[in-house]
Amino acid sequence: MRFFKDFDFIFLALVLFVVFLGLLTLYSASYNENGEAFKRQIIWVTIGLAIMFLFSHIPFRFWQSIAPFLYVFSLVFLIAVLFAGRGVKRWISLGPISFQPSEFAKVSTVLFMADILSIRRFELKRLRSFLVPFLICLPPFILVFVEPDLGTSLVFLFIFFALAFYKGTRPIYIFLLASPFVSLLTAFHWGIWIVWLIFLLFMIYWGRTPLNEGVFVFLVNVVVGLINPLVWQALLPYQRARLTGFLSPGTNPAGMGWQLLQSKIAIGSGGLFGKGFLEGTQKGLAFLPQKHTDFAFSSFAEEFGFIGAIILFSAFILMVLRGIKIARESRNQFASLFAFGLVSIVLFQGVINTGMTMGIFPVVGMPFPLLSYGGSSTLVFLGIAGLILGIGRQRYQY
Numbered sequence: 001m002r003f004f005k006d007f008d009f010i011f012l013a014l015v016l017f018v019v020f021l022g023l024l025t026l027y028s029a030s031y032n033e034n035g036e037a038f039k040r041q042i043i044w045v046t047i048g049l050a051i052m053f054l055f056s057h058i059p060f061r062f063w064q065s066i067a068p069f070l071y072v073f074s075l076v077f078l079i080a081v082l083f084a085g086r087g088v089k090r091w092i093s094l095g096p097i098s099f100q101p102s103e104f105a106k107v108s109t110v111l112f113m114a115d116i117l118s119i120r121r122f123e124l125k126r127l128r129s130f131l132v133p134f135l136i137c138l139p140p141f142i143l144v145f146v147e148p149d150l151g152t153s154l155v156f157l158f159i160f161f162a163l164a165f166y167k168g169t170r171p172i173y174i175f176l177l178a179s180p181f182v183s184l185l186t187a188f189h190w191g192i193w194i195v196w197l198i199f200l201l202f203m204i205y206w207g208r209t210p211l212n213e214g215v216f217v218f219l220v221n222v223v224v225g226l227i228n229p230l231v232w233q234a235l236l237p238y239q240r241a242r243l244t245g246f247l248s249p250g251t252n253p254a255g256m257g258w259q260l261l262q263s264k265i266a267i268g269s270g271g272l273f274g275k276g277f278l279e280g281t282q283k284g285l286a287f288l289p290q291k292h293t294d295f296a297f298s299s300f301a302e303e304f305g306f307i308g309a310i311i312l313f314s315a316f317i318l319m320v321l322r323g324i325k326i327a328r329e330s331r332n333q334f335a336s337l338f339a340f341g342l343v344s345i346v347l348f349q350g351v352i353n354t355g356m357t358m359g360i361f362p363v364v365g366m367p368f369p370l371l372s373y374g375g376s377s378t379l380v381f382l383g384i385a386g387l388i389l390g391i392g393r394q395r396y397q398y
Contacts (some may be wrong), residue, residue, distance in 0.1 A: 015385045021315070022373075024277070048378050070111060078144065081254035082146065092335070102147070104376075107139045114334055115161055126192030170207075183225045185356055200218060296372040316369075326391055330392075369381045
C-alpha cells in the first residue's frame with residue numbers, strides 16, 4: 001500500500017522483538033509482586049506503539065521547523081523540575097501522570113543540533129567551530145547533572161561527539177575535545193596524569209594542530225586535572241559511593257557494592273542456557289535490586305543465559321545498524337543527522353547499561369532501551385523508533 005511505501009519492516013520487526021523480550025523479562029521480574037509493573041508497562045507499550053506509528057508518518061521537515069521551539073521547551077521543563085520535581089528532582093507530576101523531562105530533552109537536543117549542523121556552510125574544521133553545537137548540548141547536560149542524574153547527563157555529551165563525528169570532522173578534533181574528560185579521570189593518580197599530558201602533547205604535534213588551538217587544549221587539560229579534587233567533592237555522597245563501589249565492590253558488599261555483586265552473580269549463574277523462564281533465584285528472592293529497571297538485563301541473563309543474551313544483543317545491534325543504514329541512505333542532510341543522532345542515543349544507553357550490569361562501567365542509573373521498565377523511557381524510545389521509521393520512509397527526499 002502507498003501508506004507503507006518505503007517502510008522499513010526489518011527495523012520495525014527488530015524493535016518489536018526487543019520490546020517483546022522486555023515484556024517477557026518484566027513479567028518474570030514482577031511475577032511474585034502481582035504483576036503490577038507488568039500491567040503498567042503493557043499500557044505504556046501500547047501508547048508507545050501508537051506514538052511510533054504516528055511519528056513514522058510525520059514529514060521530517062515538520063520536526064525541523066519546530067526544532068528550536070522543542071529545544072527551548074525541553075530546557076524550560078528541565079529548569080522546572082529543579083523547583084517542582086519530586087524525589088531526587090528528576091520527575092514532574094501532572095495529575096496522575098509523572099514523567100522525566102530529561103528523556104524528552106535528549107531527543108530535542110539531537111533535533112536542534114541536527115538542524116544547526118545541516119546548515120550548508122556550517123563546517124567543523126576548527127576548534128572554535130565546535131562552540132555552537134557544544135553550547136547546544138551544555139545547558140541540558142548541566143541541568144540534568146544537577147538533578148542529579150549523572151548517567152543521563154552523559155548522553156548529551158555523547159550526542160555532541162557522535163554528531164560531530166558523523167558530520168565528518170577530523171578524528172584528531174574528536175580526540176582533543178574528549179581529552180579534558182580523560183584528564184579529569186587520570187588526575188586521580190598524578191603519575192598517570194603526567195603520562196597522559198605527555199601523550200596529549202605528542203598527539204597535538206602528530207595531528208598538526210594549529211599552535212593556538214594546541215596550546216589552548218593543553219592548558220584546559222592542565223586546569224581540569226588540577227580541579228579534580230573539587231569535582232570529586234562536588235559529587236553527592238551516593239555518586240562517590242557508586243564510583244568507589246565500582247572500583248572495589250568487595251569493600252562494601254552490603255552497601256553500594258551490593259547491586260554490582262548481585263548483578264554479576266545473576267548473570268554468571270545463568271550459565272549457557274539460563275535457569276529457565278520464571279526460575280531466576282537472584283531476582284525471585286529479591287537479592288537483585290532494581291531487577292526490572294536498571295538491572296533488567298541481569299534478570300534476563302539469569303533466566304535465558306548466554307544464548308539468550310546473544311540473541312538479545314544480536315537483535316539490538318542489528319536494530320542499531322539498521323538505523324545507521326537509514327541515516328546513511330537519507331539524501332537530506334538534516335534527516336540523516338537526525339536519524340544518526342537518535343540511533344546514537346539508543347546505542348549509548350544500551351552499551352552503558354550492559355557494561356554497568358557486568359561491572360565494566362560504574363552504576364549510573366541508565367535503563368536498557370526497550371528492555372527496562374519505565375513509562376518515560378518506553379515512550380521516548382518507541383517515539384525514537386517512529387522518527388527513524390519516518391526518516392526511512394522519506395530517505396529519498398532532498
